[in-house]
Amino acid sequence: MSKHFFGDTTVLLGRSLRHITRSPDTIITTAIMPIAMMLMFVYVFGGAINTGSGSSYVNYMLPGILLITVASGIAYTAYRLFMDMKGGIFERFQSMPTARSSVLWAHVLTSLAANLVSLVVVMLVALLMGFRSGAGVLAWLSVGGILILFTLALTWIAVIPGLSAKTMEGASAFSYPLIFLPFLSSAFVPTDTMPTVVRVFAENQPVTSIVNAIRNLFAEQPVGNDIWIALAWCIGILVVSYVFAMNTYRRKIS
Amino acid sequence: MTTQQAAAIQVHGLEKSYKELKVLRGVDFTVARGSIFALLGSNGAGKTTAVKILSTLLKADAGTVRVNGFDVATQATDVRESISLTGQFAAVDEILSGRENLVLVARLRHLRNPGKVADDLLAGFSLTDAGARKVSTYSGGMRRRLDIAMSLIGNPPVIFLDEPTTGLDPQARLEVWQAVKELAENGTTVLLTTQYLDEAEHLADRIAILHEGRIIVNGTLTELKQLLPPAKVEYVEKQPTLEDVFLTLVGAKG
Ligand SMILES: Nc1ncnc2c1ncn2[C@@H]1O[C@H](COP(=O)(O)OP(=O)(O)OP(=O)(O)O)[C@@H](O)[C@H]1O
Ligand SMILES: [Mg+2]
Numbered sequence: 001m002s003k004h005f006f007g008d009t010t011v012l013l014g015r016s017l018r019h020i021t022r023s024p025d026t027i028i029t030t031a032i033m034p035i036a037m038m039l040m041f042v043y044v045f046g047g048a049i050n051t052g053s054g055s056s057y058v059n060y061m062l063p064g065i066l067l068i069t070v071a072s073g074i075a076y077t078a079y080r081l082f083m084d085m086k087g088g089i090f091e092r093f094q095s096m097p098t099a100r101s102s103v104l105w106a107h108v109l110t111s112l113a114a115n116l117v118s119l120v121v122v123m124l125v126a127l128l129m130g131f132r133s134g135a136g137v138l139a140w141l142s143v144g145g146i147l148i149l150f151t152l153a154l155t156w157i158a159v160i161p162g163l164s165a166k167t168m169e170g171a172s173a174f175s176y177p178l179i180f181l182p183f184l185s186s187a188f189v190p191t192d193t194m195p196t197v198v199r200v201f202a203e204n205q206p207v208t209s210i211v212n213a214i215r216n217l218f219a220e221q222p223v224g225n226d227i228w229i230a231l232a233w234c235i236g237i238l239v240v241s242y243v244f245a246m247n248t249y250r251r252k253i254s
Numbered sequence: 255m256t257t258q259q260a261a262a263i264q265v266h267g268l269e270k271s272y273k274e275l276k277v278l279r280g281v282d283f284t285v286a287r288g289s290i291f292a293l294l295g296s297n298g299a300g301k302t303t304a305v306k307i308l309s310t311l312l313k314a315d316a317g318t319v320r321v322n323g324f325d326v327a328t329q330a331t332d333v334r335e336s337i338s339l340t341g342q343f344a345a346v347d348e349i350l351s352g353r354e355n356l357v358l359v360a361r362l363r364h365l366r367n368p369g370k371v372a373d374d375l376l377a378g379f380s381l382t383d384a385g386a387r388k389v390s391t392y393s394g395g396m397r398r399r400l401d402i403a404m405s406l407i408g409n410p411p412v413i414f415l416d417e418p419t420t421g422l423d424p425q426a427r428l429e430v431w432q433a434v435k436e437l438a439e440n441g442t443t444v445l446l447t448t449q450y451l452d453e454a455e456h457l458a459d460r461i462a463i464l465h466e467g468r469i470i471v472n473g474t475l476t477e478l479k480q481l482l483p484p485a486k487v488e489y490v491e492k493q494p495t496l497e498d499v500f501l502t503l504v505g506a507k508g
Contacts, residue, residue, distance in 0.1 A: 004364060011361045019349050022388075088345035092404070095309045095339040097331060098362045254313055 005099040012093075012106030016080060020114050027114060030073040031121040033179075034065045038122070041188060042129055049189055055219060058131045062123075063214035064187025067207060069122050070115050070151050071178040074158040077111035081162030082171035085252075094253055104159065104249055111155040112148065119147060133218040142227070143217050149234035150210060154178065156241035163248045187211045206233035261320075262287045262412050262443035263308065268317035270303055277303050279467030281317070285445055285460070287411075290438045292458035293447045294500060299464045301447035302342050305416045308445070309339040322412055338408070342416040342447075344401040346389050352376065352400050353385040356407065363408040375403040380429070395426040402430060406437070413437060415446040419453060431457055451496040461496070465504045 020026060038061070041049075046057035084090045084103070093103050123131075135143070157174070165171035182188070184198065185207035191199050202208055209229040216223045263285035270278040277300040285291040295301045306312040308319055310330045319326045322336035347355050353372050360368035376385040379399040389397060398421065405413060415434070419427045434457055438444055448454055454461050455475055462472040471478060478499050 007364070008362060011358065015347065015350065015358055018354075022349050087348070088341050088343050089347055091306075091311055091341055092339065092345040092359075093362070095311055095334060095337065096359070096362055097334040097364075253311075 004097075005102060008099040008102035009105045009109070012102050013109050016106055016110040017113060019080065020110065026076045027117055027121070030076065030114070030118040031069065031125075033072055034069040034122050035125050037068065038062075038065050038126065038129065045188075051190060056130055056132075058126055058129050059133070059218065060215065061188050062126050062131055063211040063218070064182040064185065064207070065122060065126070066119055066147060066214070067150065067182050067187070067210060068179055069118050070147070070154055071175055071181070073115040073118050074111060074151070074154045074178075075172040075175040076114065077107060077155050078158040078162035078165070078171045078174065079168065080110070081107050081159060082165050082168060085163060100253065101249070104245075107162070108152070108155050108159070111158065112151055115151045115155075116148075134220055135218050136220075139217040139220065143214050146210060146214060146227075146230060146234065149231070149238065153234050153238040153241060156238060156245045159245040160241065160248050163245070163252055181205065182207050182211070185211055206230070206237065209233060261285060262289075262322055263291070263445060264318075264320040265304075265308070266318045268304070268307065268319060269315045270300070270307060270312070271315055276467055278307075278314075281464065281467070281469055283462050283469050283472055285443055287443055288438060288441045289459040290434065290444045290446065290457050292454035292461045293445065293464055294449075294451065294454055294461060295447070295464035296504065297449075300467065301464060302416055304464070305339070305341075305414050305445070305447060309337055309414050310334055311339075336410055337412045337414060338405040338410040339414045340402050340405040340416060340418055342420070344394075344397045346397055346401050346404065348390040349388065351386050351388055352381050352392070352396075355389060355400060355404060359404045359407045365408055371407055375406065379403045379433070395422050398422055399426065399429065402433065406433075409442070411441070412443045412445070415444065417447055417449060420449065427453075451500055455496045463500065463503055470503060 038058070041061055042058050046061075049057060051057065051060045084107075090103060094100070157178075161171050161174045185191070185202050185205060187207060191202045191208065194202055209226045210233065213223050213227040213230040216226065261284040263283075265281055265283050268278050268281040269276075281304060283291075293301050293304065303312065307314050308321060308326065310326050310333050313327065321333045324332040324336065326333050347358065350358065353376060356372035356375055357368045360371045365371055373382075373385075376382045379402070381396060381400060381403070384392065384396060389400065392400065398418070402415070402418060405415070418434070419430050422430065431453070434444055434446070438459075446457070458475070460472065460474055461478055462469045464470075471481065475496065478496065479494055482494050482499060482502060
């Protein structure tokens with residue numbers, strides 16, 4: 001690792017954070033879709049959905065909405081990286097005596113920061129809509145930790161199309177299936193009403209365990225195995241996508 | 255041996271293919287310290303490819319390249335400390351202001367006083383008034399001037415300019431020429447590629463023509479002009495321009 005790694009990453013992080021503060025619309029667009037879904041589910045479908053949990057529907061579906069927020073937020077991560085690649089500034093950085101992977105890390109940390117802001121915005125709207133939790137500090141920290149890991153995992157996935165896409169649409173299209181995934185999970189309705197095939201998929205895909213873990217943390221319920229399965233998924237996805245992203249990166253800069 | 259060591263750029267047997275397409279098929283040239291070297295060639299001749307290899311952005315298939323005494327393949331970091339690249343397409347950050355772009359590069363080059371470096375360059379390139387404005391509001395010429403200014407930060411001993419004046423108006427072109435001349439006077443080695451033959455005539459100490467993957471001629475302007483049959487010099491009133499030389503050598507397109 002170059003001796004300038006931290007300094008250079010900080011400088012480049014400052015640059016891309018400035019991109020976000022200068023176009024806050026990316027935060028708003030990221031937050032608006034999950035908020036619209038939340039409004040629709042709570043005020044339109046919510047009355048007809050029986051979660052069997054006894055708590056309010058907004059409490060029930062907030063974890064899934066938070067994951068959708070991240071899934072739509074990382075489309076911008078890929079977009080920002082794609083713009084740097086296309087605009088030639090990426091090559092400029094690579095031809096300078098700058099720590100080589102700083103450019104990538106700056107984008108990853110920016111993605112984390114932007115998504116955390118979006119998550120806070122969505123969370124505030126949920127509070128206005130009646131979301132309540134008596135969770136203690138430790139539970140909140142656990143929720144935060146899971147969301148950070150989830151964001152990092154998805155961010156490293158986003159790096160791959162960001163580096164290799166040929167068009168802007170190509171750079172962000174990968175996020176659509178990720179946004180859709182919570183619908184095939186326990187995020188909005190309990191899985192036991194689903195047909196067998198769908199249910200088997202829903203119960204064994206990462207979103208369900210992550211949603212269940214966060215939901216139980218908020219509800220002050222025992223999290224059981226879900227939290228370990230959730231962490232295993234997040235870390236697994238993180239490691240695999242990091243390796244693939246770094247490979248793509250190495251091919252790009254050599 | 256002394257001339258070898260004095261040379262700022264040494265290229266031997268450089269080869270590069272993109273899949274089937276053999277772009278460079280054994281390129282040789284050297285550039286003396288403090289001189290201006292122009293690489294001419296038609297569209298697709300491989301000028302940009304050569305510049306990218308010389309600036310460590312691309313790996314060669316065969317051959318050796320030394321820049322400022324360092325091997326681009328094995329001492330890439332030292333090469334990057336020694337060079338600066340202005341790519342064919344302006345590599346500036348559209349969302350930042352002109353001044354912020356310069357400060358960014360000065361920071362990444364780990365300079366002491368980034369703000370002063372930026373202000374001096376803004377003045378030198380008639381950009382002081384526009385310095386605080388977002389680059390997305392700049393004209394093509396302003397963007398290019400900023401791009402070149404960014405390349406001068408840190409006074410690297412070797413500068414690569416890939417078609418630096420393409421798209422500039424005559425006034426801006428003269429400004430760039432002036433800047434390039436001053437660089438060489440202060441001992442900087444400049445390698446530039448260009449489509450404009452008069453640009454090479456005005457600026458370059460030596461001119462090389464890249465054609466079908468090889469350097470077909472390499473010499474001073476006078477030497478190149480002597481390559482044409484003297485008969486032409488005797489019976490035609492006009493001296494052959496570099497353009498005549500170029501077209502004769504590469505065989506004017508039919
Ligand atoms: N990444 C790439 N993949 C495949 N082919 C490429 C790639 N980059 C360049 N080429 C091809 O290599 C050849 C040389 O390209 P290069 O950009 O080096 O030419 P050039 O001399 O700079 O041309 P111009 O004057 O148009 O800028 C062209 O035929 C181009 O299509
Ligand atoms: Mg080119």
